[in-house]
Amino acid sequence: MKELQLNIISAEKKIFSGVVSSAIIPGISGKFGVYPDHAPLISPLKEGTIIYAANGNDESVDVNGGIAEVMQNVVTICVS
Numbered sequence: 001m002k003e004l005q006l007n008i009i010s011a012e013k014k015i016f017s018g019v020v021s022s023a024i025i026p027g028i029s030g031k032f033g034v035y036p037d038h039a040p041l042i043s044p045l046k047e048g049t050i051i052y053a054a055n056g057n058d059e060s061v062d063v064n065g066g067i068a069e070v071m072q073n074v075v076t077i078c079v080s
Helices: none
Strands: 004-009 014-020 022-027 030-034 041-045 048-054 057-063 066-071 074-079
Touching (some): 014 048, 022 041, 022 074, 057 074
Parallel strands (some): 004 074
Antiparallel strands (some): 004 014, 022 048, 048 057
16 A cells, blocks of 8 residues: 655644655645645645544644645645
């Protein structure tokens, strides 16, 4: 089973870093899902909730905005 490396960071700290099977991200144009082998993408984020599946459990992080980059099964999200 393929997985993604998800890194959620802010200017102050690392919020989450780990392997996940998927992530739902609140993009400026609407929520979008990221799964293994997703096409490269950079998207600004709006206020909302990032939901990710790690170890069979759904976890979430509320954000006020930021930017997400998806590249070669690595998702990096810098939040405000």
